[in-house]
Amino acid sequence: MKRFYFLGIFFLLLGHALSAQPALDAALLVETQRGEYFQLNIGGRLINVAPSSRVAVADLPAGRHMLNIRVLGRGRRAQNITAEVLLERGYEGVYVLAPAVAGRAFPLVLRKVDQVPLSRPLPPAQGNDVCRYTMEEQDVERVLRFMKEEGFDDRRLEIAKGEIKLAGGLMTEDLFLLMKALSFEERRVALAKFAYGYVCDPQRFSRVLDALEFSSSKRELQDFLYKR
Structure with missing residues:
Protein backbone atom coordinates (compact mmCIF):
# COMPACT_ATOMS: atom_id res chain seq x y z
CA MET A 1 0.00 0.00 0.00
CA LYS A 2 2.81 2.38 0.88
CA ARG A 3 4.28 1.86 -2.59
CA PHE A 4 1.08 2.95 -4.31
CA TYR A 5 0.75 5.82 -1.86
CA PHE A 6 4.17 7.21 -2.72
CA LEU A 7 3.55 6.66 -6.43
CA GLY A 8 0.33 8.63 -6.13
CA ILE A 9 2.15 11.52 -4.45
CA PHE A 10 4.88 11.41 -7.13
CA PHE A 11 2.44 11.68 -10.01
CA LEU A 12 0.50 14.40 -8.20
CA LEU A 13 3.66 16.48 -7.73
CA LEU A 14 4.68 15.79 -11.34
CA GLY A 15 1.32 17.04 -12.55
CA HIS A 16 1.68 20.25 -10.54
CA ALA A 17 5.22 20.76 -11.89
CA LEU A 18 4.10 20.32 -15.48
CA SER A 19 1.15 22.64 -15.02
CA ALA A 20 3.49 25.22 -13.52
CA GLN A 21 5.59 25.33 -16.71
CA PRO A 22 4.78 28.35 -18.91
CA ALA A 23 2.78 27.63 -22.03
CA LEU A 24 4.91 27.90 -25.15
CA ASP A 25 2.36 29.81 -27.17
CA ALA A 26 4.18 32.77 -28.73
CA ALA A 27 6.94 33.39 -31.26
CA LEU A 28 9.42 36.05 -32.30
CA LEU A 29 10.96 37.17 -35.58
CA VAL A 30 13.85 39.65 -35.73
CA GLU A 31 15.44 40.83 -38.97
CA THR A 32 17.59 43.71 -40.18
CA GLN A 33 16.27 46.27 -42.61
CA ARG A 34 19.58 46.62 -44.51
CA GLY A 35 20.87 43.06 -44.25
CA GLU A 36 23.30 43.43 -41.32
CA VAL A 57 12.17 31.71 -32.71
CA ALA A 58 9.10 29.56 -32.02
CA ASP A 59 7.83 27.95 -28.80
CA LEU A 60 8.27 30.94 -26.48
CA PRO A 61 6.09 31.73 -23.47
CA ALA A 62 3.87 34.77 -23.85
CA GLY A 63 4.94 37.80 -21.86
CA ARG A 64 7.98 40.03 -21.55
CA HIS A 65 11.40 38.95 -22.80
CA MET A 66 14.76 40.68 -22.52
CA LEU A 67 16.73 40.64 -25.78
CA ASN A 68 20.46 41.19 -26.18
CA ILE A 69 21.47 41.70 -29.81
CA ARG A 70 25.01 41.97 -31.16
CA VAL A 71 25.08 43.52 -34.64
CA LEU A 72 28.28 42.87 -36.58
CA GLY A 73 29.96 46.01 -37.88
CA ARG A 74 30.81 46.69 -41.51
CA GLY A 75 34.17 48.37 -41.19
CA ARG A 76 33.18 49.56 -37.69
CA ARG A 77 32.78 48.15 -34.24
CA ALA A 78 29.91 45.80 -33.45
CA GLN A 79 26.84 47.34 -31.84
CA ASN A 80 25.21 45.82 -28.75
CA ILE A 81 21.49 46.43 -28.28
CA THR A 82 19.43 45.59 -25.19
CA ALA A 83 15.66 45.76 -25.53
CA GLU A 84 12.53 44.36 -23.89
CA VAL A 85 9.72 42.94 -26.02
CA LEU A 86 6.20 41.88 -25.14
CA LEU A 87 4.94 38.74 -26.91
CA GLU A 88 1.20 38.09 -26.95
CA ARG A 89 -0.34 34.65 -26.71
CA GLY A 90 -1.14 33.14 -30.10
CA TYR A 91 0.95 35.63 -32.07
CA GLU A 92 4.41 36.02 -33.57
CA GLY A 93 5.93 39.41 -32.81
CA VAL A 94 7.84 40.80 -35.81
CA TYR A 95 10.68 43.24 -35.08
CA VAL A 96 13.12 45.04 -37.36
CA LEU A 97 16.57 46.42 -36.66
CA ALA A 98 16.62 49.72 -38.54
CA PRO A 99 18.80 52.88 -38.50
CA ALA A 100 17.87 55.24 -35.68
CA VAL A 101 18.33 58.21 -38.02
CA ALA A 102 17.15 58.19 -41.62
CA GLY A 103 20.02 58.31 -44.09
CA ARG A 104 22.56 56.86 -41.66
CA ALA A 105 23.69 53.25 -41.45
CA PHE A 106 24.32 53.19 -37.69
CA PRO A 107 23.30 53.05 -34.91
CA LEU A 108 20.41 50.60 -35.19
CA VAL A 109 17.31 50.42 -33.00
CA LEU A 110 14.76 47.63 -32.55
CA ARG A 111 11.24 48.46 -33.73
CA LYS A 112 8.06 46.37 -33.73
CA VAL A 113 6.48 46.31 -37.19
CA ASP A 114 3.87 43.55 -37.12
CA GLN A 115 2.08 40.85 -35.16
CA VAL A 116 1.19 37.69 -37.06
CA PRO A 117 -1.23 34.96 -35.88
CA LEU A 118 0.56 31.67 -35.22
CA SER A 119 -1.91 29.92 -37.51
CA ARG A 120 0.35 31.10 -40.32
CA PRO A 121 3.57 29.09 -40.82
CA LEU A 122 6.69 30.57 -39.26
CA PRO A 123 9.43 31.61 -41.70
CA PRO A 124 12.67 29.65 -41.30
CA ALA A 125 15.71 31.19 -39.68
CA GLN A 126 18.60 31.60 -42.06
CA GLY A 127 22.22 32.45 -41.52
CA ASN A 128 25.84 31.99 -42.35
CA ASP A 129 26.79 28.61 -40.84
CA VAL A 130 30.51 29.34 -41.24
CA CYS A 131 30.94 32.76 -39.63
CA ARG A 132 30.70 32.47 -35.85
CA TYR A 133 32.86 35.45 -34.89
CA THR A 134 34.18 38.48 -36.71
CA MET A 135 37.21 40.74 -36.54
CA GLU A 136 36.43 44.03 -34.85
CA GLU A 137 37.70 47.40 -36.10
CA GLN A 138 40.59 47.40 -33.63
CA ASP A 139 41.56 43.87 -34.72
CA VAL A 140 41.75 44.93 -38.36
CA GLU A 141 43.84 47.98 -37.46
CA ARG A 142 46.23 45.79 -35.47
CA VAL A 143 46.64 43.33 -38.36
CA LEU A 144 47.25 46.19 -40.80
CA ARG A 145 49.93 47.52 -38.49
CA PHE A 146 51.63 44.12 -38.28
CA MET A 147 51.53 43.78 -42.06
CA LYS A 148 53.00 47.24 -42.56
CA GLU A 149 55.92 46.38 -40.27
CA GLU A 150 56.85 43.42 -42.48
CA GLY A 151 59.05 44.09 -45.49
CA PHE A 152 58.13 41.00 -47.53
CA ASP A 153 54.75 40.51 -49.17
CA ASP A 154 54.76 36.75 -48.59
CA ARG A 155 55.05 37.37 -44.86
CA ARG A 156 52.26 39.95 -44.97
CA LEU A 157 50.02 37.42 -46.68
CA GLU A 158 50.74 34.79 -44.02
CA ILE A 159 49.99 37.28 -41.24
CA ALA A 160 46.63 38.18 -42.79
CA LYS A 161 45.66 34.53 -43.35
CA GLY A 162 46.67 33.56 -39.83
CA GLU A 163 44.73 36.38 -38.20
CA ILE A 164 41.60 35.67 -40.27
CA LYS A 165 41.73 31.98 -39.36
CA LEU A 166 42.26 32.82 -35.69
CA ALA A 167 39.35 35.28 -35.60
CA GLY A 168 37.00 32.93 -37.43
CA GLY A 169 35.34 35.60 -39.58
CA LEU A 170 35.49 39.09 -41.03
CA MET A 171 33.45 41.51 -43.08
CA THR A 172 34.07 42.01 -46.81
CA GLU A 173 35.03 45.65 -46.32
CA ASP A 174 37.76 44.60 -43.88
CA LEU A 175 39.04 41.97 -46.31
CA PHE A 176 39.29 44.74 -48.92
CA LEU A 177 41.54 46.73 -46.56
CA LEU A 178 43.79 43.72 -45.90
CA MET A 179 44.10 43.04 -49.63
CA LYS A 180 45.10 46.64 -50.30
CA ALA A 181 47.89 46.24 -47.73
CA LEU A 182 49.55 43.72 -50.06
CA SER A 183 51.83 45.00 -52.83
CA PHE A 184 51.52 42.21 -55.40
CA GLU A 185 48.34 41.35 -57.24
CA GLU A 186 48.77 37.58 -57.05
CA ARG A 187 48.98 37.77 -53.24
CA ARG A 188 45.78 39.81 -53.15
CA VAL A 189 44.01 37.16 -55.20
CA ALA A 190 45.40 34.43 -52.95
CA LEU A 191 44.13 36.22 -49.84
CA ALA A 192 40.68 36.73 -51.35
CA LYS A 193 40.40 33.03 -52.22
CA PHE A 194 41.53 32.00 -48.75
CA ALA A 195 39.20 34.42 -46.94
CA TYR A 196 36.08 33.68 -48.98
CA GLY A 197 35.00 30.95 -46.57
CA TYR A 198 35.36 33.33 -43.62
CA VAL A 199 33.41 36.39 -44.77
CA CYS A 200 30.22 37.12 -42.81
CA ASP A 201 28.53 39.02 -45.66
CA PRO A 202 29.25 36.91 -48.78
CA GLN A 203 26.58 38.78 -50.75
CA ARG A 204 28.98 41.76 -50.81
CA PHE A 205 32.09 39.76 -51.73
CA SER A 206 32.32 41.31 -55.19
CA ARG A 207 33.55 44.45 -53.41
CA VAL A 208 37.05 42.91 -53.19
CA LEU A 209 37.36 43.11 -56.98
CA ASP A 210 37.99 46.84 -56.44
CA ALA A 211 41.26 45.90 -54.72
CA LEU A 212 42.55 44.38 -57.98
CA GLU A 213 44.06 46.38 -60.82
CA PHE A 214 44.36 43.89 -63.66
CA SER A 215 41.42 42.44 -65.56
CA SER A 216 43.13 39.03 -65.62
CA SER A 217 43.17 38.96 -61.81
CA LYS A 218 39.52 39.94 -61.65
CA ARG A 219 38.59 37.18 -64.11
CA GLU A 220 40.56 34.67 -62.03
CA LEU A 221 38.68 35.59 -58.90
CA GLN A 222 35.33 35.63 -60.70
CA ASP A 223 36.03 32.14 -62.07
CA PHE A 224 36.85 31.03 -58.52
CA LEU A 225 33.53 32.37 -57.26
CA TYR A 226 31.63 30.75 -60.10
CA LYS A 227 33.10 27.34 -59.30
CA ARG A 228 32.28 27.77 -55.62
Whole structure:
Protein backbone atom coordinates (compact mmCIF):
# COMPACT_ATOMS: atom_id res chain seq x y z
CA MET A 1 0.00 0.00 0.00
CA LYS A 2 2.81 2.38 0.88
CA ARG A 3 4.28 1.86 -2.59
CA PHE A 4 1.08 2.95 -4.31
CA TYR A 5 0.75 5.82 -1.86
CA PHE A 6 4.17 7.21 -2.72
CA LEU A 7 3.55 6.66 -6.43
CA GLY A 8 0.33 8.63 -6.13
CA ILE A 9 2.15 11.52 -4.45
CA PHE A 10 4.88 11.41 -7.13
CA PHE A 11 2.44 11.68 -10.01
CA LEU A 12 0.50 14.40 -8.20
CA LEU A 13 3.66 16.48 -7.73
CA LEU A 14 4.68 15.79 -11.34
CA GLY A 15 1.32 17.04 -12.55
CA HIS A 16 1.68 20.25 -10.54
CA ALA A 17 5.22 20.76 -11.89
CA LEU A 18 4.10 20.32 -15.48
CA SER A 19 1.15 22.64 -15.02
CA ALA A 20 3.49 25.22 -13.52
CA GLN A 21 5.59 25.33 -16.71
CA PRO A 22 4.78 28.35 -18.91
CA ALA A 23 2.78 27.63 -22.03
CA LEU A 24 4.91 27.90 -25.15
CA ASP A 25 2.36 29.81 -27.17
CA ALA A 26 4.18 32.77 -28.73
CA ALA A 27 6.94 33.39 -31.26
CA LEU A 28 9.42 36.05 -32.30
CA LEU A 29 10.96 37.17 -35.58
CA VAL A 30 13.85 39.65 -35.73
CA GLU A 31 15.44 40.83 -38.97
CA THR A 32 17.59 43.71 -40.18
CA GLN A 33 16.27 46.27 -42.61
CA ARG A 34 19.58 46.62 -44.51
CA GLY A 35 20.87 43.06 -44.25
CA GLU A 36 23.30 43.43 -41.32
CA TYR A 37 24.25 40.20 -39.55
CA PHE A 38 23.53 39.80 -35.83
CA GLN A 39 23.39 37.33 -32.95
CA LEU A 40 20.26 37.12 -30.78
CA ASN A 41 20.24 36.31 -27.07
CA ILE A 42 16.90 35.87 -25.27
CA GLY A 43 16.98 35.88 -21.50
CA GLY A 44 20.61 34.76 -21.41
CA ARG A 45 20.16 32.02 -24.05
CA LEU A 46 22.06 32.46 -27.32
CA ILE A 47 19.66 31.63 -30.15
CA ASN A 48 21.91 31.71 -33.23
CA VAL A 49 25.60 31.00 -32.83
CA ALA A 50 26.08 31.73 -36.54
CA PRO A 51 25.26 35.40 -37.24
CA SER A 52 22.23 35.94 -39.46
CA SER A 53 20.24 38.82 -40.91
CA ARG A 54 16.98 37.09 -39.94
CA VAL A 55 16.17 34.93 -36.91
CA ALA A 56 12.82 33.28 -36.12
CA VAL A 57 12.17 31.71 -32.71
CA ALA A 58 9.10 29.56 -32.02
CA ASP A 59 7.83 27.95 -28.80
CA LEU A 60 8.27 30.94 -26.48
CA PRO A 61 6.09 31.73 -23.47
CA ALA A 62 3.87 34.77 -23.85
CA GLY A 63 4.94 37.80 -21.86
CA ARG A 64 7.98 40.03 -21.55
CA HIS A 65 11.40 38.95 -22.80
CA MET A 66 14.76 40.68 -22.52
CA LEU A 67 16.73 40.64 -25.78
CA ASN A 68 20.46 41.19 -26.18
CA ILE A 69 21.47 41.70 -29.81
CA ARG A 70 25.01 41.97 -31.16
CA VAL A 71 25.08 43.52 -34.64
CA LEU A 72 28.28 42.87 -36.58
CA GLY A 73 29.96 46.01 -37.88
CA ARG A 74 30.81 46.69 -41.51
CA GLY A 75 34.17 48.37 -41.19
CA ARG A 76 33.18 49.56 -37.69
CA ARG A 77 32.78 48.15 -34.24
CA ALA A 78 29.91 45.80 -33.45
CA GLN A 79 26.84 47.34 -31.84
CA ASN A 80 25.21 45.82 -28.75
CA ILE A 81 21.49 46.43 -28.28
CA THR A 82 19.43 45.59 -25.19
CA ALA A 83 15.66 45.76 -25.53
CA GLU A 84 12.53 44.36 -23.89
CA VAL A 85 9.72 42.94 -26.02
CA LEU A 86 6.20 41.88 -25.14
CA LEU A 87 4.94 38.74 -26.91
CA GLU A 88 1.20 38.09 -26.95
CA ARG A 89 -0.34 34.65 -26.71
CA GLY A 90 -1.14 33.14 -30.10
CA TYR A 91 0.95 35.63 -32.07
CA GLU A 92 4.41 36.02 -33.57
CA GLY A 93 5.93 39.41 -32.81
CA VAL A 94 7.84 40.80 -35.81
CA TYR A 95 10.68 43.24 -35.08
CA VAL A 96 13.12 45.04 -37.36
CA LEU A 97 16.57 46.42 -36.66
CA ALA A 98 16.62 49.72 -38.54
CA PRO A 99 18.80 52.88 -38.50
CA ALA A 100 17.87 55.24 -35.68
CA VAL A 101 18.33 58.21 -38.02
CA ALA A 102 17.15 58.19 -41.62
CA GLY A 103 20.02 58.31 -44.09
CA ARG A 104 22.56 56.86 -41.66
CA ALA A 105 23.69 53.25 -41.45
CA PHE A 106 24.32 53.19 -37.69
CA PRO A 107 23.30 53.05 -34.91
CA LEU A 108 20.41 50.60 -35.19
CA VAL A 109 17.31 50.42 -33.00
CA LEU A 110 14.76 47.63 -32.55
CA ARG A 111 11.24 48.46 -33.73
CA LYS A 112 8.06 46.37 -33.73
CA VAL A 113 6.48 46.31 -37.19
CA ASP A 114 3.87 43.55 -37.12
CA GLN A 115 2.08 40.85 -35.16
CA VAL A 116 1.19 37.69 -37.06
CA PRO A 117 -1.23 34.96 -35.88
CA LEU A 118 0.56 31.67 -35.22
CA SER A 119 -1.91 29.92 -37.51
CA ARG A 120 0.35 31.10 -40.32
CA PRO A 121 3.57 29.09 -40.82
CA LEU A 122 6.69 30.57 -39.26
CA PRO A 123 9.43 31.61 -41.70
CA PRO A 124 12.67 29.65 -41.30
CA ALA A 125 15.71 31.19 -39.68
CA GLN A 126 18.60 31.60 -42.06
CA GLY A 127 22.22 32.45 -41.52
CA ASN A 128 25.84 31.99 -42.35
CA ASP A 129 26.79 28.61 -40.84
CA VAL A 130 30.51 29.34 -41.24
CA CYS A 131 30.94 32.76 -39.63
CA ARG A 132 30.70 32.47 -35.85
CA TYR A 133 32.86 35.45 -34.89
CA THR A 134 34.18 38.48 -36.71
CA MET A 135 37.21 40.74 -36.54
CA GLU A 136 36.43 44.03 -34.85
CA GLU A 137 37.70 47.40 -36.10
CA GLN A 138 40.59 47.40 -33.63
CA ASP A 139 41.56 43.87 -34.72
CA VAL A 140 41.75 44.93 -38.36
CA GLU A 141 43.84 47.98 -37.46
CA ARG A 142 46.23 45.79 -35.47
CA VAL A 143 46.64 43.33 -38.36
CA LEU A 144 47.25 46.19 -40.80
CA ARG A 145 49.93 47.52 -38.49
CA PHE A 146 51.63 44.12 -38.28
CA MET A 147 51.53 43.78 -42.06
CA LYS A 148 53.00 47.24 -42.56
CA GLU A 149 55.92 46.38 -40.27
CA GLU A 150 56.85 43.42 -42.48
CA GLY A 151 59.05 44.09 -45.49
CA PHE A 152 58.13 41.00 -47.53
CA ASP A 153 54.75 40.51 -49.17
CA ASP A 154 54.76 36.75 -48.59
CA ARG A 155 55.05 37.37 -44.86
CA ARG A 156 52.26 39.95 -44.97
CA LEU A 157 50.02 37.42 -46.68
CA GLU A 158 50.74 34.79 -44.02
CA ILE A 159 49.99 37.28 -41.24
CA ALA A 160 46.63 38.18 -42.79
CA LYS A 161 45.66 34.53 -43.35
CA GLY A 162 46.67 33.56 -39.83
CA GLU A 163 44.73 36.38 -38.20
CA ILE A 164 41.60 35.67 -40.27
CA LYS A 165 41.73 31.98 -39.36
CA LEU A 166 42.26 32.82 -35.69
CA ALA A 167 39.35 35.28 -35.60
CA GLY A 168 37.00 32.93 -37.43
CA GLY A 169 35.34 35.60 -39.58
CA LEU A 170 35.49 39.09 -41.03
CA MET A 171 33.45 41.51 -43.08
CA THR A 172 34.07 42.01 -46.81
CA GLU A 173 35.03 45.65 -46.32
CA ASP A 174 37.76 44.60 -43.88
CA LEU A 175 39.04 41.97 -46.31
CA PHE A 176 39.29 44.74 -48.92
CA LEU A 177 41.54 46.73 -46.56
CA LEU A 178 43.79 43.72 -45.90
CA MET A 179 44.10 43.04 -49.63
CA LYS A 180 45.10 46.64 -50.30
CA ALA A 181 47.89 46.24 -47.73
CA LEU A 182 49.55 43.72 -50.06
CA SER A 183 51.83 45.00 -52.83
CA PHE A 184 51.52 42.21 -55.40
CA GLU A 185 48.34 41.35 -57.24
CA GLU A 186 48.77 37.58 -57.05
CA ARG A 187 48.98 37.77 -53.24
CA ARG A 188 45.78 39.81 -53.15
CA VAL A 189 44.01 37.16 -55.20
CA ALA A 190 45.40 34.43 -52.95
CA LEU A 191 44.13 36.22 -49.84
CA ALA A 192 40.68 36.73 -51.35
CA LYS A 193 40.40 33.03 -52.22
CA PHE A 194 41.53 32.00 -48.75
CA ALA A 195 39.20 34.42 -46.94
CA TYR A 196 36.08 33.68 -48.98
CA GLY A 197 35.00 30.95 -46.57
CA TYR A 198 35.36 33.33 -43.62
CA VAL A 199 33.41 36.39 -44.77
CA CYS A 200 30.22 37.12 -42.81
CA ASP A 201 28.53 39.02 -45.66
CA PRO A 202 29.25 36.91 -48.78
CA GLN A 203 26.58 38.78 -50.75
CA ARG A 204 28.98 41.76 -50.81
CA PHE A 205 32.09 39.76 -51.73
CA SER A 206 32.32 41.31 -55.19
CA ARG A 207 33.55 44.45 -53.41
CA VAL A 208 37.05 42.91 -53.19
CA LEU A 209 37.36 43.11 -56.98
CA ASP A 210 37.99 46.84 -56.44
CA ALA A 211 41.26 45.90 -54.72
CA LEU A 212 42.55 44.38 -57.98
CA GLU A 213 44.06 46.38 -60.82
CA PHE A 214 44.36 43.89 -63.66
CA SER A 215 41.42 42.44 -65.56
CA SER A 216 43.13 39.03 -65.62
CA SER A 217 43.17 38.96 -61.81
CA LYS A 218 39.52 39.94 -61.65
CA ARG A 219 38.59 37.18 -64.11
CA GLU A 220 40.56 34.67 -62.03
CA LEU A 221 38.68 35.59 -58.90
CA GLN A 222 35.33 35.63 -60.70
CA ASP A 223 36.03 32.14 -62.07
CA PHE A 224 36.85 31.03 -58.52
CA LEU A 225 33.53 32.37 -57.26
CA TYR A 226 31.63 30.75 -60.10
CA LYS A 227 33.10 27.34 -59.30
CA ARG A 228 32.28 27.77 -55.62
